[in-house]
Amino acid sequence: AKLHVQQLGLDDEAIANSQIIHLKITGYQEMKRFGFSDPNRREEKENHVSAQLKRHRPKSYRSRTHADESSSLHSHLPRNKGKQSRIPRRSSNIEAHFITYVLLGLSGVLFLGILLSMYGSGLPLDGIGTGSHIGVERLFRLRTQNAPPRNIWVTENAQPFNYNFLAQKCQNLIIVAGHSVTITGHLLDADRDEKDWYLLPYQKGKGLPEAIVAHIRKGIELSTKDQKSLLVFSGGETRSKTGPVTEGSSYYQVADAMNLWGDDSLTVRSRTTTEEFATDSFQNLLYSICRFREVTGKYPENIHVVSYSFKKNRFKEMHAGALIWPPDQFRFTGVDPPSYTGFNLNDAIAGEQKNAALPFAGDPYGCHTAALQEKRKQRNPFMRTPPYELTCPEIKSLLTWCGPEIYNEEDLPWQILS
Structure with missing residues (x-):
């Protein structure tokens, strides 16, 4: 405005008047921007601007003097009673400060949590706030000092399978049939806690955990006595709700978790494996024979089965008979849980007669009648296909035989050996 007035050749008084006019026009425009139409309501405008600045600006900015603001774009705005005119803060600045405050708050909470964790874990807090140095390792160790010891099933000293070819040299087969x-991952009490096992309604309250671990112990005991035996835990993925977990591998893990193998100098663990496709007792026997063939390259000379006592007739007479296994080369050991667990032998015998003995009597191989076919289908929810026709080619025809008459196609390997 001053340059414009000088170009027009006006005097100093005219210049002064032009500046006043310019300031009035500018001030009026600024007041209209804030919603004040009357130029004389300057005090009201200034109070409004001050209130906005107090709400949005940080303390350090609000304390700036008029001299600091003299270079701003709005330094020409009129002021009243020494009050400063302030510029509304941009929204981006507000967001930046808000994020900063949030990060500072989270950092404080994190540091407080670390201190509380150190206090709860028993780590020394000496020197905090007094200038002493706290090592990073000490600071982040937290509660690991007092953490409960983990149940490590397998250690570096565990006997590897087939150590010194012991498994391959086996001559006899010991079978523990799965149920x-x-x-769960905590199996230290698998011999008494039903929650460690997936049990069907008819299996509950009848001492099944005690029976299972007793069968495992007996199998290990028999294998300890017979150094030429291969111990096989047999049972497939029989329960759809549990996922693809096998009975055979479950028994093996229980033996590891409970350290049932006995003295480290023994070789039972190195002579123990699993069979993971069987869905019933007949397949426990037949598939374990094939598993022995996979490991040793030959068929067993003798077989010893461990299960409930009431299943003796089923294994020894019905299943071994269907396989034409030599009677003098077959043994059975029955182990039942104690009566205080809820197990009732008479009830078990009655159930065995109705649900197993009668069906297998008319269908020795378990695949001829609809009842046993359906039972196998239900116990194979993951639709697994056993590989034994490939790994046991000598008995391929037996593996696919469904009867109902006893197999008579050709001589079996154990018939030739006997």
Whole structure:
């Protein structure tokens, strides 16, 4: 405005008047921007601007003097009673400060949590706030000092399978038939806690955990006595709700978790494996024979089965008979849980007669009648296909035989050996 007035050749008084006019026009425009139409309501405008600045500006900015603001774009705005005119803060600045405050708050909470964790874990807090140095390792160790010891099943000293070819040199077969799968990772009490096992309604309250671990112990005991035996835990993925977990691997893990193998100098663990496709007792026997063939390259000379006592006739007479296994080369050991667990032998015998003995009597191989076919289908929810026709080619025709008459196609390997 001053340059414009000078170009027009006006005097100093005219210049002064032009500046006043310019300031009035500018001030009026600024007041209209804030919603004040009357130029004389300057005090009201200034109070409004001050209130906005107090709400949005940080303390350090509000304390700036008029001299600091003299270079701003709005320094020409009129002021009243020494009050400063302030510029509304941009929204981006507000967001930046808000994020900063949030990060500072989270950092404080994190540091407080670390201190509380150190206090709860027993780590020394000496020197905090007094200038002493706290090592990073000490600071982040937290509660690991007092953490409960982990149940490590397998250590560096565990006997590897087939150590010194012991498994391959085996001549006899010991079978532990499976009845359930584990559903927890804590198996130290698997011999008494039903929650460690997936049990069907008819299996509950009848001492099944005690029976299972007793069968495992007996199998290990028999294998300890017979150094030429291969111990096989047999049972497939029989329960759809548990996922693809096998009965055979569950038994093996229980033996590891409970350290049932006995003295480290023994070789039972190195001569123990699993069979993971069987869905019933007949397949426990037949598939374990094939598993022995996979490991040793030959068929067993003698077989010893461990299960409930009431299943003796089923294994020894019906299943071994269907396989034409030599009677003098077959043994059975029955182990039942104690009566205080709820197990009732008479009830078990009655159930065995109705649900197993009668069906297998008319269908020795378990695949001729609809009843046993359906039972196998239900116990194979993951639709697994056993590989034994490939790994046991000598008995391929037996593996696919469904009867109902006893197999008579050709001589079996154990018939030739006997």
